[in-house]
Amino acid sequence: MAILLLSVTSSIIAGHETSTDVRKGESIRNGSMLVKDPYFNIQGLDYTTIFQRGVVRLYYKEYLLQVPAEGWSLEVYYTATLGYASGLSTAKPGMLYLEGDEDDNLLDTNTAQEVFEGVDSLYLLVDSVKYRDINGGDILQLPSDFYLEVMITTEKYFDIAIDAVPVIQKEQYSSSVNTLDLAWDYIPGAEEYELEYLFISDGSPTGETHQDTAIEYDFRDALRINLKNNFYSISMAYPKGSVIYRVRGIGYDVQFADFEKRRINTQWSYTPTVYNILTAVQDDASSKCYYYTAGMDPSINWTYSAAYAEDGKRKEALDYVDGSGRSRQQVTINNSENYAIVGETKYDYVGRPVVQVLPVPVFNQGVGFYGAQFNGNWDKQNFATEAHLNTSNSTLPEALPSNSKASQYYSSSNSLSFINKSAIPTAGGYPYMLTQYTNDGTEQPLIHSGVGPKLKYKANGVGNTRYQYGNPTQSELDRLFGNEAGYAKYYRKNAIIDPNGQKTIQYLDLRGKVIATTLSDTVPANLYELPNSEDSISTPLFDWPKDSIITDSVMEMMSYSFSSPDTAKIYFGFDTVKLATCWQADSFSAAFDINLTVASEAGDTIVDTTLYGLKSCPDDLLAAFIPASGNYNISRAISLNLAYRDSILAVEDSLLYYHKYDPDIDCGPIFTISGDTICEVLDCDSACFESKSYVVGGVRYYLDTAGNEYTTLYSDADKYYLYPDSATTWSVSGGTGPFSIAVEECLEDCAQYQDSTGAADVHQFFAEDRCSMKLEMMEFDLLGKTNCDTIICYTLGDSLLGDTNNYDGT
Numbered sequence: 001m002a003i004l005l006l007s008v009t010s011s012i013i014a015g016h017e018t019s020t021d022v023r024k025g026e027s028i029r030n031g032s033m034l035v036k037d038p039y040f041n042i043q044g045l046d047y048t049t050i051f052q053r054g055v056v057r058l059y060y061k062e063y064l065l066q067v068p069a070e071g072w073s074l075e076v077y078y079t080a081t082l083g084y085a086s087g088l089s090t091a092k093p094g095m096l097y098l099e100g101d102e103d104d105n106l107l108d109t110n111t112a113q114e115v116f117e118g119v120d121s122l123y124l125l126v127d128s129v130k131y132r133d134i135n136g137g138d139i140l141q142l143p144s145d146f147y148l149e150v151m152i153t154t155e156k157y158f159d160i161a162i163d164a165v166p167v168i169q170k171e172q173y174s175s176s177v178n179t180l181d182l183a184w185d186y187i188p189g190a191e192e193y194e195l196e197y198l199f200i201s202d203g204s205p206t207g208e209t210h211q212d213t214a215i216e217y218d219f220r221d222a223l224r225i226n227l228k229n230n231f232y233s234i235s236m237a238y239p240k241g242s243v244i245y246r247v248r249g250i251g252y253d254v255q256f257a258d259f260e261k262r263r264i265n266t267q268w269s270y271t272p273t274v275y276n277i278l279t280a281v282q283d284d285a286s287s288k289c290y291y292y293t294a295g296m297d298p299s300i301n302w303t304y305s306a307a308y309a310e311d312g313k314r315k316e317a318l319d320y321v322d323g324s325g326r327s328r329q330q331v332t333i334n335n336s337e338n339y340a341i342v343g344e345t346k347y348d349y350v351g352r353p354v355v356q357v358l359p360v361p362v363f364n365q366g367v368g369f370y371g372a373q374f375n376g377n378w379d380k381q382n383f384a385t386e387a388h389l390n391t392s393n394s395t396l397p398e399a400l401p402s403n404s405k406a407s408q409y410y411s412s413s414n415s416l417s418f419i420n421k422s423a424i425p426t427a428g429g430y431p432y433m434l435t436q437y438t439n440d441g442t443e444q445p446l447i448h449s450g451v452g453p454k455l456k457y458k459a460n461g462v463g464n465t466r467y468q469y470g471n472p473t474q475s476e477l478d479r480l481f482g483n484e485a486g487y488a489k490y491y492r493k494n495a496i497i498d499p500n501g502q503k504t505i506q507y508l509d510l511r512g513k514v515i516a517t518t519l520s521d522t523v524p525a526n527l528y529e530l531p532n533s534e535d536s537i538s539t540p541l542f543d544w545p546k547d548s549i550i551t552d553s554v555m556e557m558m559s560y561s562f563s564s565p566d567t568a569k570i571y572f573g574f575d576t577v578k579l580a581t582c583w584q585a586d587s588f589s590a591a592f593d594i595n596l597t598v599a600s601e602a603g604d605t606i607v608d609t610t611l612y613g614l615k616s617c618p619d620d621l622l623a624a625f626i627p628a629s630g631n632y633n634i635s636r637a638i639s640l641n642l643a644y645r646d647s648i649l650a651v652e653d654s655l656l657y658y659h660k661y662d663p664d665i666d667c668g669p670i671f672t673i674s675g676d677t678i679c680e681v682l683d684c685d686s687a688c689f690e691s692k693s694y695v696v697g698g699v700r701y702y703l704d705t706a707g708n709e710y711t712t713l714y715s716d717a718d719k720y721y722l723y724p725d726s727a728t729t730w731s732v733s734g735g736t737g738p739f740s741i742a743v744e745e746c747l748e749d750c751a752q753y754q755d756s757t758g759a760a761d762v763h764q765f766f767a768e769d770r771c772s773m774k775l776e777m778m779e780f781d782l783l784g785k786t787n788c789d790t791i792i793c794y795t796l797g798d799s800l801l802g803d804t805n806n807y808d809g810t
């Protein structure tokens with residue numbers, strides 16, 4: 001015969017007491033049960049009873065399911081003998097009944113009970129049990145799903161002496177769990193106790209203590225805990241300093257109408273005359289109230305928090321951080337359990353939290369650091385090197401070592417003993433989650449792994465949760481929201497791919513709020529694809545304003561997310577751009593070089609193509625490719641074709657220089673000589689030579705008297721001769737070459753000017769009254785607009801237009 005007896009009797013300090021006796025299964029048929037008030041007929045106790053109640057209860061726990069599936073019924077006949085404080089007793093017969101539903105075998109009523117008020121004891125004798133099937137046939141064996149319980153519940157309050165003073169009997173530091181253990185005398189009539197304690201730090205991890213100082217404190221700053229028991233362990237989660245404590249008893253006076261409870265308390269175990277540390281140290285010899293702690297390890301940074309519940313239950317959380325404030329180890333302890341839960345965070349070389357190791361229960365060692373080697377010598381070198389982070393994932397993150405606490409707990413090597421241990425999964429050396437971040441400075445997650453061999457980090461994030469970040473196009477937003485859509489540059493388009501490969505697209509506004517979501521990528525087998533009336537969608541990737549000025553070259557980049565595999569065709573088009581210069585008044589088309597680059601998020605180049613010397617590009621196809629679902633970085637660059645530009649500038653240089661002394665020019669810059677600057681002295685030889693020659697593109701051209709240009713010069717004894725490009729040559733005797741003749745004519749005129757004016761320099765001979773005139777130089781851009789700067793003076797012989805399209809001046 002199996003008998004299960006559960007008795008729970010509260011201690012004398014409790015207001016509520018309950019005594020029970022329970023039988024189950026076949027043991028219900030036999031024997032008897034007795035429960036009574038634990039203080040029934042005990043003399044010398046002063047207390048007030050609020051209520052007393054006896055209960056007989058029959059109930060069914062649908063656990064083993066051993067009852068007939070078609071239905072059943074149960075009748076229990078008994079005799080209850082009720083005892084009272086007066087000494088009288090009464091016998092009362094009764095019956096409790098349960099039945100099961102024949103359809104689903106659930107109970108119509110799962111509990112039957114009878115209540116007896118005002119009883120001090122209850123003796124129950126089972127007379128008979130009738131357990132039948134749906135047809136009324138007797139079933140011999142009662143299953144263990146049936147329970148019969150008798151119970152006495154009382155509420156009483158004992159008298160308490162308000163002048164009682166508790167005495168601290170025990171003060172002991174437990175180094176194994178880092179607690180200060182206190183215990184005090186039991187106070188008759190106390191329903192609970194109040195413990196107060198406070199901490200005063202020494203203020204420095206080194207140096208003298210404050211034990212001999214008159215530093216004041218105030219118990220109004222103390223932590224107060226209500227306790228049912230006359231003992232408690234204070235957590236020593238403190239730095240170096242003093243702990244001052246005291247305790248008192250709490251009772252209730254119920255001698256009022258309707259038994260209204262009034263809270264009363266005893267004296268404190270310690271009431272100082274002066275509230276300072278020195279007095280507490282001295283008083284501790286006669287009345288325990290003071291403890292000095294050396295504190296936790298001052299070489300490690302930590303933060304501590306605690307949450308309290310009834311009866312002094314305490315949950316503590318300790319976070320150990322490094323010098324940069326990054327959390328390294330997290331410890332959580334409940335003082336009602338004998339385990340501490342320890343987790344760790346691992347960082348990469350730039351301080352990002354990459355690895356979160358699963359929390360592990362270990363035997364409680366109190367609040368404190370559970371060691372730098374808690375998970376072995378495993379750190380960033382095992383998961384965050386360049387080899388781990390390259391695009392090919394040539395080295396995958398390593399498993400935790402076998403001696404790490406997390407690896408041991410989540411494996412067959414788990415040595416702890418507890419219920420449901422077999423339900424703990426095996427991590428296969430990977431009891432951690434790993435997050436890989438983008439390297440663009442935003443530190444957004446790129447790949448997030450799970451735990452265990454199935455969901456651990458894999459090459460390219462396959463089987464992990466992956467994140468993609470991009471921008472929507474204006475056409476996408478217009479198709480989604482119509483006239484409610486804003487400008488595309490204020491929105492983001494992100495994608496999340498779960499471990500099963502299902503992609504979810506999110507559209508976010510400027511505040512980061514999700515405004516639309518959709519499933520994308522390959523259609524799962526259990527879903528239907530939404531119909532799409534368009535075979536293709538044209539999407540402008542770049543929206544440059546048409547009136548922008550491009551002075552040399554412009555490059556623009558963007559990130560674009562392809563939601564699903566498809567054929568992508570990228571076109572590059574622009575309107576014909578006309579150029580016009582000062583001396584070349586007829587406009588002509590500009591020529592451009594265009595480059596397009598498409599790269600995957602990992603940096604692999606998919607497309608890199610360049611077209612040169614385009615004068616028009618009406619939506620020319622630059623590239624066609626089939627991208628995999630994901631993010632791509634697309635860049636385009638447009639620049640003026642340099643060879644084409646130089647050919648234009650060479651012609652313009654020639655024309656500008658040729659007309660530099662023309663007093664009637666109305667186009668381009670005017671070459672002037674300023675008497676206030678370097679043009680102070682000008683001799684006839686150099687001036688005449690320069691006036692009959694000029695340089696364009698590094699080549700000097702020479703003029704004869706008719707203005708014809710030649711490029712070859714022979715010089716002998718300061719006599720200048722010209723050789724034409726043909727085989728025919730001029731005579732070199734007597735300095736009769738065409739260029740020499742032109743120069744000599746200039747020299748004669750210049751000498752006559754000097755003789756007639758007596759001037760040492762000849763700037764007036766060449767420039768007359770235009771010496772201090774300001775110059776306006778012209779520079780053209782791709783759209784043919786001019787930019788003008790103000791120039792004062794140029795040295796003779798300098799090229800007015802160089803390769804950079806700027807004048808070189810002194």
